[in-house]
Amino acid sequence: MRPIRTALWRCLVLPLCLALVCPLSVGLVSARAPIYVSSWAVRVSQGYREAERLARKFGxxxxxxxxxxxxxxxxxxxGVVQQSLTPHWGHRLRLKKDPKVQWFEQQTLQWRVKRSVVPTDPWFSKQWYMDPLASYDFNDYDPDPQPRYTPSDENRHGTRCAGEVAAIANNRFCGIGVAYNARIGGVRMLDGTITDVIEAQSLSLQPQHIHIYSASWGPEDDGRTVDGPGILTQEAFRHGVTKGRGGLGTLFIWASGNGGLHYDNCNCDGYTNxxxxxxxxxxTQHGHVPWYSEACxxxxxxTYSSGIVTDPQIVTTDLHHQCTDKHTGTSASAPLAAGIIALALEANPFLTWRDMQHLVVRASRQAHLQAEDWRTxxxxxxxxxxxxxxxxxxxxLVDLARAWLPxxxxxxxxxxxxxxxxPxxxxxxxxxxxxxxxxxxxxxxxxxxxxxxxxxxxxRRGxxxxSLTSPMGTRSTLVAIRPFDISGQGYNNWIFMSTHFWDEDPQGLWTLSLENKGYYFNTGTLYRYTLLLYGTAEDMTARPTGSQNATVPSPSWATSTSPTAHHRTSVSPARQ
Known part of the structure; x- marks a missing residue:
């Protein structure tokens, strides 16, 4: 299960710097009534002194x-009630009238679930402080990110994800992380009230120190929610990719979601899309689609994770100085990818965030993965x-990274x-x-x-x-039917995204198709449709394919276990 926004969020920091953050300009659509809290976000151009003046002036x-x-x-x-179903109109009016205030927003509760960390390693407590700049507790606003222990151990998520990435090798305890020489930090942010401010702060922690953020959480995977990052979290993503890692861009690794049982679609999750x-x-180990997996x-x-009860699950560190072989869900897949990407950054630390996506496309293979929708x-x-x-x-991936040109x-x-x-x-x-x-x-x-x-x-939105079909004939389903989504709200400036057209030539005829797959009496109106293309002026198909320019063999990811990177990685609780 993915943790909700009232759960623990933890980041791991590798010697390479993995961190988790992602901006997205989307219109949020949710059936929940907003719950307002006493926190406010304010933008002022004059900086800290002006913010102090405003704070004193308005209490x-x-x-x-x-x-x-x-x-x-x-x-x-x-003086404001901690939680309310209505916004505080008095403060809104006063802030709106102040000429120095460029923008403001009263914060609302965000509902987030973990997509399943204190590691079980005896030296775990020391590991958190190997790299304290990569750790923080945004629930209690102190530098100690260790999880809060409870009888049900629901805050185990981050510890398990951390072990997958960077558990130390050769210490006679548990197993090893994919990038076991990486430095790792933790960010606690899902074990209390979660707002856009807290998410944005968590995803922009030390962006020059943390290279990779690994996140295994998001909106509820219930098959009827359409939700994503708020304005500040979108800004955190933009800051990360444009200014993070010395301008090369922060890498945000995200678990796609565990709503398969509810026919959820990760394109209705504004973080993953x-x-x-x-x-x-x-x-699964045998190349089957897991029961919890979302297609989008x-x-x-x-990467690998659990399947049915008899399938092996992921081995990693756990709470109470224990090990576990029961880590599951896309929560467990994202940290494996974060560790693998840390190895690629070790091989070539000058890769941009877009370089890495190009490399991941080229280093992924159909292999033994079984699905009916494989297309060329x-x-x-x-x-x-x-x-x-x-x-x-x-x-x-490491092989290609060594030879990659920007x-x-x-x-x-x-x-x-x-x-x-x-109509x-x-x-x-x-x-x-x-x-x-x-x-x-x-x-x-x-x-x-x-x-x-x-x-x-x-x-009936679901x-x-x-679907969208490119000029080269590739058809990509932007959202499939979701039988539990009975909302009549439709989509309000919602942005769907597809990676299926990678390296194609966009010139020609694009076709957007909308089809009623449910009740025959469904009706609706299309108000606005904008197509946004991202890419490069270079013909990427002219670049060499495979790893013929590399100097090292290309073993499978499961046998690539000799990292020496010093990247810092920040890992949050996974979707379980």
Whole structure:
């Protein structure tokens, strides 16, 4: 089960610096009524002194900057009820009238679940302080991130994820982490009230010190929620990829979700479907789709995890100085990927966040993974909604990383396809011929991420299947039917994302298809449709494929166990 936002969140820091964060500009759609708390986020251009003036003037306590180098501040009001179903209109009015306030927002509770850390290693307590800059407790605002012990041990999630990444080798205890020489830190943030401020602070902790954030949590995997990061967390993602790691970009590794039993789709999760996160799916030892796995177009790659009761699960550290062989879910898959990516950064520390995604695409293989939806995309790669590009091969990833030449700058081409309200037919196709911004500075020759931003109403949202077909003939399902999603809210500026068109030429006819897969009397209206293309002006298909330029063999990821990296990795609790 993934932890909810009222659970523990923990980051691991490897000698390479793994950290978890991801920005996404999406409209949030949720059936829950917002619950307002006494925390406020405020943006002022004059910095700390102006924030202090505002706090004194309006009776707030200034809790400091939200981002280390930003203009956003966290304020809390003593006189406001801790939780309320209605916003505090008086404070809103006063802040709105102050000319120095550029933006403000009263915080609301966020509902997040763990997608399943104090390691069981006898030296665990020392490991947290090998790299204290990568650790913090954002629930109690102190530097000790160790989990709160309870009779049910529900806060074990982060400890288990941490052990997968960086458990020490040759100490006669438990097993070893994929990147066992990595330094690891912890961030506690899901064991209390969770707001956009707390998420943003957690995902922007020491962005020059932490290289990789591993996160195994997100909105509820109940098959009816459509939710994602708030404004501040989106900003944290943007800060991470543009300024983190010396400008090369923070790497955010995210568990794709455990809602398979509820027919959930990870493209309704604004964290996993962000272009700034690297979304990880799961497979069993025998290459079957796990019962909890969610299929969606934003998953990039896959690592191992648990399956049915008789299948082996993941071995790692646990609470109470114990080991466990019962770690499960996509929560367990994301830390494995974080460790593998740490090895690649050890081989080539100058890789950008986009370089890493290109490498992961090339280092993932169909292998023995079984699914009915494997398809060949326009550039000849096998891709699946269950597995992305397949099983991540650590040896091949490291091999390719050593020889990789930097990717040219990211280009973004925005095509506004439809702005006039149009009734949604039982089967509807919206076609648009695209030049991919040819002749302009943002011309794209080779695709990376593709986004579809939609505003629409529909009488039963979960009955509407939406797909996108590229000019090269690749069809990607943006959201399949979700029988538990009976909402009539539709999608409000929601951004769907697909990785299935990677390296394709975007010029030509794009087709958006909407199909009613449920009750025949469903009705709806498509209000806005924008196609957003990301990529590069370089023809990426002309680059060498495989690892012929590398100097080291390409063993399977399961046998690649000799890391010497010193990357710092931050791992949060996984989706169990």
């Amino acid at each position: 707030f306590v200034n809790l400091g900057q939200i981002f280390p180098d930003g203009q956003y501040f966290h304020l809390r009001h003593r 962000s272009i700034h996160t690297l979304s990880i799916g799961s497979t 177009a934003s998953t990039l790659t896959t 995309n326009g550039v000849g790669r096998q891709v699946s909604h269950h597995y992305g590009y397949g099983l991540l091969d650590a040896g091949l 990717t040219q700058p990211q280009k973004k081409c925005i095509i506004r396809v439809l702005h006039t309200p149009t 949604i037919l039982p089967l509807m196709h919206v076609r648009k011929k695209v030049l991919a911004c040819a002749g302009r500075a943002n011309y794209i020759r080779s695709l990376e991420h593709v986004q579809v931003q939609l505003s629409l109403s529909y009488s 009955d509407l299947e939406i």
